Amino acid sequence: MPKRHTLKTQKLAASHTKSHLHGMIRLIVYLPLLVVSAWSCSPTGDNKAAAATPMPEVKAAQPVRQTVTDWDEFTGHIEAIDAVDVRPRVSGYLDKINFKAGAKVKKGDLLFVIDPKPLKAQLNFAQAELKQAKVKLELAKNDANRAERLFKVKGISEEEYDSRSKGLAEAAAALQSAQANVETAQLNLDYTEVRSPIDGRITREQLTLGNLVNGGTAGEATLLATIVSTDPVYAYVDADESAVLKYRRTLLKSSQGAVAGERIQVSLALADETDFLHQGFLDYISPREDSATGTVSLRAVFDNPDELLAPGYFARVRIQGSVPYPALLIPDKAIGRDQAQRFVWVVKDNGEVEYRKVTIGPHIDGLRAIKEGVGEGDWVVVEGIQKIRPGATVKATRIGTQQAADEAKP
Template sequence: MWQGLLAFVALAAMAGCGEQNGPEAQMAQGQAPNVKIAQPLAQDVTEWDEYTGRIEAVSSVDVRARVSGYLEKVNFKAGEKVKKGDLLFLIDPKPFKAQLNYAEAELERARAKHELAKNDLERAKRLFRAKAISEEEHDARSKGLREAVAAVQSAEANVYTARLNLDYTKVRAPIDGRIGRELITEGNLVNGGGADATRLTFIVSTDPVYVYVDADERSVLKYRRLGQHIGAGQTPVRLAVADEDDFPHQGTLDYISPREDTATGTVTLRGVFPNTDDLLSPGFFARMRVRGSTPYPAILLPDRAIATDQAQRFVWVVNQDNQVEYRPVTLGAHIGQSRVIKEGVKPEEWVVIEGLQKLRPGIKVNPERLSLAAPY
C-alpha cells in the first residue's frame, strides 16, 4: 500500500515539474510575456478602392494606303515619335502625275468648249431678236452652253480627284503619337482604298493615356454621389504599373459607363493620366485606385494588431496594471497596411501590436511602448 502511495506522489511531482515549464506557470512565477504596444493613430483619412485593368491609348490609328502603287520610300524609324502631318511613306507618284496632267488637259478642253458655246449663245440671241434664226435654234444654243458648263464642272472634279490621288501617294501621320514598325517594305505593291487597303503601320497617342476598369454597382453609385459633391470629372484616381508598389501616377476619373453589363454586374470606369515621360504604354497591366470618400477623422491600427475569434474581430488592450483585456472591434476601410477602427478602441488606449499569440484575458505583460507611423 505504502509503495503504491509513494509511486503516486512521485508521478504527481513529475507532472508538477512539467507544468512549471508552461506559459501559465511562468506567468505565475512572474515571467510576464514581452509584447509591443502602441496607441491608435488618430488622423484624417481618405478611402481608396483598388481595381486592376489595362492602359489604353486615347487615340490609335491603323495607317493604310489610300491609293494603289509600288512603295517607293519609308520615311521614319520604328518606334519613334511622330507629329500629325509628318511624311511616313511615299508611293510611286509618277502614274498619278500623268493622270493629273490628263485631267488638267481635259479641263482646258472643256473650258474652251464653254467659251465657244457662250459666244454661240450671244450670237444666237442677237439673231433671234432680229428674227434671223428660229426659236428651236436659239434653244439649242442655250442648252449647248448649259452642257458646256456641266462639262467644265465635271472636268474640274476630275482634276480635283487626280490631285487628291497624287497627294495620297504621300502617306502622312494622321495624329501625334508613337509609331510602330513598318509592316510593308520598299518595293512592294500596296492596295489602296476600301476594306482591302494595305495596312502600312500603326500609331498610338502617348500623352495622356486611359485606364479602363470594372466596378460593382454599389461602388459606382458611391463615385457618382462623390462626383456630385466635388464636381463631375474631378474624382481623383491613382495608378501603379507592374514594377511599382506605391501609386505615383495621379489622374482623374473622367468617364463612368451609362450602362451596366448585366452578365457581370459591373460598370466600366475610365481614368485619364498624363504621360509626359512616356513610361506608360497601351496594353500595360495596371492597378488603379479610385477615391471613395472625402477626408474624415478616423482611428487606425495596423492589420497585425487585429485578431479573429470565429467571426468576431478583436484586439488586446493593456490597462494601467499591465493586464490585457479582450476588446471586440468594428472595422472600417483599409488604409495602406492599417484598418480604420469604427468602434471598440479609444485613441488614448494602448493596444498590443506584437506578441498577440502569447496572450490570455487578464494576464500581465511586459510592454514595450512604440509610436505608430502614418500609413501613407
C-alpha cells in the same frame, strides 16, 4: 527435549524473516512516493522553471487620429484616348517608310510614301483635259454670241439658236467636270504621302518596301501601322450598382456638383507597383447597367507624361469611396486575422492582454484606419504578437505609432 528446542528456534527464525520481508515490501512501496515528493519540492523542478519563465516582451503603441478617405479597389485596363489605324487612300507600291517603329509622331508627320508616278501622270492628263475644256468653252461662247445676234435679225431659226445655246451650257459643264478631275487627281497624288492624323506613338510597319497596298475604304484598304495617343490615357473599370450609387452620393456630399463622374479622385498601380502612384479622376459613369454582368462601366483620366501607362495594360485602380472623415489609425502589422475576422491585442494597465475584434478601414502609409474596436487611449501590441496567448501578461514597451509603422517598412 532437544527436538522441541530446535522447533522453537526455527519458528523464531521464520518469524524474523517474515517481519524483515514485510519491511522490505513497505520500503519498496513508499520509496517512489518519497522520491516524487522530494523531487517536487526540489528547487530544480518544473515549478521553479515555470516561476522563472520571464513575461513576453512586446511593443505597444496608441492609435493616432487622422482624416482619411475610404477607397474601393478594382481591376481595370488602360486604353488610349485616340487610336488610329493608318491606311492608304490610294493604291500603289510602297516607296518609302519615313519613321522608326515605336517612335513618337506628331500630327502631320510624313509616315509612308506610295509611288507617285502613276498618279502624277493622271494629274497631267486631267490638267490637259481641263485646258481642252477651257478652249471648247470659249468657242462655245463665241458661237452662242453670234447665234444671238443672228436670231435677233431673223438670220437663224429659233431651233438653231437653241442648239447653239445648248452647246454653250454643255461646254461650261465639261469645264467644271475637267476642273473636278484635276482636283481629284491632285488629291490622289497628295494621298501618296501618308501622314499621321494624330499625335501619339506608332507601331511597327505592317509591310515592307515594294509591297502593293490597296487604298479605299477601311474594309478594303491595307493596314500600314497603328498610332495610339499616350498622354493622357483612360482607365476603365466595371463596378456594381451599390458602388456606383455610393460614388454618386459622394459627389453630392462633397458639393462637387451633381454631374456624374465630376472629379471623384482615382489612383492607379501597375503590375509591378505596390503603392498607387498615379493620380487621376473619374470623368464618366455609364448611364446604364450591363444586364449580362450586372455592372456599370466607369472611366478615369490619367496624365501620362512618362508613358508608363500603356494602352492594353491591366492595373489596380482605387476609386474614392467616401468624403474625408476623422479616424483612428494603428500600424497595419498590429492587425491579426482570425478566419474572416480581424483583431488586435490591447495591453491593460496590469499588463494583461485583451483580444479585440476590429473593423478596418483604408491603408495609409503603413497605418490602417480602425472604424470599430479600439479607443484613442488604448495601447495596441504592434510587435511580438506571435508571443501572446489569451489572458497572458506581458511586458510592454511603449513606442510612437508612426515609429512602429516606419519600422515595419521594408
